[in-house]
Amino acid sequence: MSDSGQTIADETVSSLPFVTTQEQLLGLTVAVLLATGLLLAVLPRGIQRLKATLENATEREWGETLEGYLPVGRLTHAIVRLSQLAVVVGGTVGVLHLWGYESPIWYTIEILTAMWPTLSRMVASGVVLITAYFGGLAIASWMDSLSANTSGIDRHDREIITRVLQLTLLLTAVLFVLTLWNFDISGLLVGAGVIGVILGFAAQETLGSVIAGFILMFSRPFEIGDWIVVGDDRGIVTDITIVHTRIRGPNGEHVIIPNEVVGSQTIRNRSNENRLRFAVDVGVDYDADLETAREVAREAVDSLEIVEETPFPSVRIEELDDSSVVLRIRFWVDRPNTEKMWKAEDEVLEAVKTALEDARINIPYPHLRSVTDAKPTRDRQLVSSYEQD
The missing domain is CATH 3.30.70.100 (Alpha-Beta Plaits)
Known part of the structure; x- marks a missing residue:
């Protein structure tokens, strides 16, 4: 037992002369474990109680409002689990300290101190990526709300804008993480440029369809639900992506047309004027x-x-x-x-x-009238000869 553990035991014994040091340590251990269990049970209810108190204070369902933009349920669940983990770690450290097993604690602290530069980068990277993930969810929810309240943004525009913003946020987060780990971003960008050129030659049609998809997004020649004619295909537009456009033909078949083809064809929109x-x-x-x-x-x-x-x-x-x-x-x-x-x-x-x-107006049908020259037959020739005789 270490000096600190012995000091605690001595103080307890001096205050309670009829209780031995071993019994005192057992009692404190039970108390720490009970406090840990109580905190584990109370934390979820406490967070829910705090949320209800804030709602009553602000007189609005702020949780439901945030739920429209962020996954509040997931965030609350993560906070509860992290808090419970911290309580378990704290209780474990307290019990080890009571019984004088401080060497593992200090050894662990020394290891964490030595690894702190790497651990701090790992923690920061995790925080950045998790923030980017929840930011992407918030962008999707925000665009859904914006498109529902704005007549100029349809489902096609919402999907494309959402994907572009999410991709931009993710790339920004990845570049920030690489900066934390001291990666040379300039060299990475040069390599990405070379790879982009190679992929550009290998997938010209796909890239052409993607570019055409962005052009369709800004030019807006048709929207979902319009009746269009593209080349030899006609039907109702059911979906528009960055790569292709899907229409439902008059016979019920679904025709998928690459956006590159759509952009190069004459488009007739039969629903534009209603x-x-x-x-x-x-x-x-x-x-x-x-x-x-x-x-x-x-x-x-x-x-x-x-x-x-x-x-x-x-x-x-x-x-x-x-x-x-x-x-x-x-x-x-x-x-x-x-x-x-x-x-x-x-x-x-x-x-x-x-x-x-x-109205007795005739609707004629095509007909032919045949005119031929009559030639004397053999019977007529015999009759004519008989009459002459």
Whole structure:
């Protein structure tokens, strides 16, 4: 037993003459262990109580407010566990000190002192990386809240801005950690530049798609939910990433188009104005009164609910076909998509056909008229010879 342990025992014995030193040490050990266990049990409840007190003092649910930006539950759990670990270490050191086993404690302190430069860097690196991790979570939560309250930021912009900010924060944290460990960042940047050039040649299409993704983010030719046509593909935009754009075709298939292809093609956005004009062709007979046919067709289209009242539907002569005069009927549809286009065209053609038939205006079909020169047959020649005889 060390001098300090003996001193504690002697003082205890002198104050309690009927209790031996061994019993006193056992009693103090039990007291330290009980205090340690009590602190371990009380810490979680104490932190929750502190949180409730702060909420009542500020009259607002600050915990729920912070939860929108930071994982408060995870942070609270980590603080509780670290506090409990500190209590366990403190209790262990106290028991060892009571029983005079101070040599392991001082030996451990000497080792920690010798390793302190390295340990401090490890602790600082851990703190920086953990801060960067929780900062990334806070950025994602902040962008979700910002996009929900700002009409100019859609899901596409939110995802890209979030990823860029998180990547910037992570790279900054990594460079800071490397600085702590005395790495030469200039040489690392030169090496990264060389590697970047090599990867650039090896993955030109991928990098092109990434660059095109950023261009699409700033130019905003379409958004998620728009009905677009890109080259030979058309459909509803379901997802936009930095690398590709996903659309759902009219038959339900999902088409994934690299952003490099999207940027090099002509893009037609059919949802940008929330309405679109369609056209169908109907042929009438050459003998029909064209003005009457146009008026009948216009009234038939006006009667349909799927067709917008303004601008008014129009009917004009498109061409003179071989068998009919072709009338082109143009009409507008609100909030168009592929299914609505098919439905509108079907209803317009059916209504115009019925109206023209009721007005006794013929819708001709292609037909041929054959004209041939008649040649005398053998029977006619015999009859003619008989009559001459």
